[in-house]
Amino acid sequence: MTTAATTTPSDVVAEAIHAEEAVVAHNYHPLAVVVASADGAWVTDVTGKRYLDCLAAYSAVNFGHSNPILLAAAREQLDRVTLTSRAFHNDQLGPFAQALADLCGKDTVLPMNTGAEAVESGIKIARAWGYRVKGVARDRANIIVMAGNFHGRTTTIISFSDDDDARADFGPFTPGFRTVPYGDADALAAAIDDDTVAVLVEPIQGESGVVVPPAAYLPAVREICTARNVLFIADEIQSGLGRTGATFACDLVGVVPDLYLLGKALGGGIVPVSAVVGNSDILGVLRPGQHGSTFGGNPLASAVGHAVVRMLASGEYQKRARVLGARLHRRLGDLVGSGVLDVHGAGLWAGVDIDPSLATGREVCELLMARGVLVKDTHGSTIRFAPPIVIEESDLDWMVDQLAAVLEELRAG
Template sequence: MTETGRATELIALTERSTAHNYHPLPVVIADGEGAWVTDVEGRRYLDCLAAYSAVNFGHRNPEIVAAVREQLDRVTLTSRAFHHDQLGPFARELADLAGKDLVLPMNTGAEAVETAIKVARKWGYEVKGVPEDQATIIVADGNFHGRTISIISFSTDATARTHFGPFTPGFRVVPYGDPPALADAIDDTTVAVLIEPIQGEAGVVVPPDGYLSQVRQLCDARGVLFVADEIQSGLGRAGTTFACDHEDVIPDLYILGKALGGGIVPVSAVVGNNDVLGVIHPGEHGSTFGGNPLACAAGRAVVSMLSTGTWQRTATELGRHLFDGLSQLADKGLLEVRGRGLWAGIDIDPDLMSGRQACEHLLAEGILAKDTHGSTIRLAPPLVITAEEIDLVVDALFRVLTGKGAAR
């Protein structure tokens, strides 16, 4: 069988054997290193999605791989029924990175969001004094925090919600980036404001300057927790350790995931102080795999790498280079370019093509990207990408927009 035939067969097998909850591009990846992946046909592609920021530090980052490989030879899973020698150090190091007291480790990002919701509600009842079963949490329209039932209950994406009800009550939706609307929505039942400092799935939407500071001030004034979902925006992607750092804002709870596992294992966490996370007691919340030795080994490597500040500076510098390049395409069909650090949301003139079509054309140019919401695409390459490789991306996008690209 030819390699081309193998790719076709593997795609067909996947379509026959898995539920159709994704619509992937027609490429079958078999290998990856750094910012590049190789498909079963031997073609190389520059990865500009980085698994939605889960691969911030590149495919098979040597430092993270070494830490995980060493742990593989020792112990991988104990469950939280027992202590193990990686959890305490991981939690302490991550808490220190965030300037907090405690870490509640989980696995996936959605699981961490669910955890933060439970913590906020329990804090509301036991600390703030909200009457039982009346707690409310305020979220923003355009949000994306996952796809569990509770989370889609406050999604404004019809695709995520349709035919999945009934939904979990207790949430109020306000416009993103609108402090007066937020202030009007807070009442005595409000226990938390849950927002993304930068909305990723919405198309890398950066809020107006000062928004995060105003959210923090409102939460302080009204006795409400500020919960920041930094699953995509955190851990170096936005050019800082956390996107909230751009306004020197410290939330009550950080929700972390994706890059925390180094692109190797799923690792997530809720990070906060004793006065909030301390409301959780044994038996009230848990996860068999949450905080397992292998995950902690990967997480410790990630935290160690971020503690130097080098990755954050790299994202800032390369981000400037990316946005400088994209600015040269303003008259080629780009309606708007948004972002921060090495993270860009690009709105393409829908009269030219849809976001999906743009990504298909980029695939033919050897670039992997992902569309969202019509004619928007996102660029989030691993932070190991070089300036020269960013130029390849910009040049490929130029060819796509001007119709000069050639099918591979």
């Protein structure tokens, strides 16, 4: 045990990490930083050191830490009522749902809590629609999914994952899914049969490294789904709500899905909020008692979610992500050939493929952390940049400068 006289900042961090890891299941491998407070795009650790947050909780903090508008909405509601369950009505859910439906151009909202819950809900809705509306024979419904997908880690969702870490030792798995290559519309069309009820797709694959499909792909998915009477379900949990420079990543190619799956940023980084948004001819298949959540649509979540939707309705954050995103991709693109193999993404969201002969993605993230920049790796040598949309341009430039310095150090050997 260290004494007050000999305690160093590294000791403080190590003790905080030990206290957590002694009792918390090891289902994550976090970087060795212990955040104690945050504001905007910056977080401060237990020793007082500041870091630029360039992950934004996987896009859950799109509007920055401690956003004053969102905190005010939460504080006001905290003094009134926070939870009623859906056994009763509350005065916040209706206005929130209406505003969210309007933002999506739809007419019905199913409120839930987490992104994985939204995906699970979308699957149930698609199956019920298939049986009750399309006329698929009982228990024969299938859903087309994409290779390299990430939609969560529940048992049903990992049943159609091709990530060994997510699947190993968690079977038996849920049937009813067919996997096709991401970005291949011909393969998608060939996989659909009379029992297909939905196509579930990320407009941009986040966990796979911020992978953007060919520009013609999502319009082709829309056309195929319409022609074959199949629901087009867009998982916009990471890509939606301003991240890509548009309200939804689908907007970038002028596509409107049948169902939006939303989460993460919908809760403003304050409370978990998710939703399935579509029209009543689809969501209307749900009947009382067939699906629910004690916390889904609670007054506190609805108040915060409504504030998020009002912020997005102005278009200010989408424009900011679009303008700063262009700068981010231009500057990251300048590093290709200098330790970077490729850069891909949209808006303030970028996957950077590091030359594996230099370092793994994890190693680059650790070197960036030492310089005060927090990012996260995925799939070996790819790192993801997703700073809060409120990040300052000067901080964005500084972030890329730190990556350039790390790469230069690695090349110098």
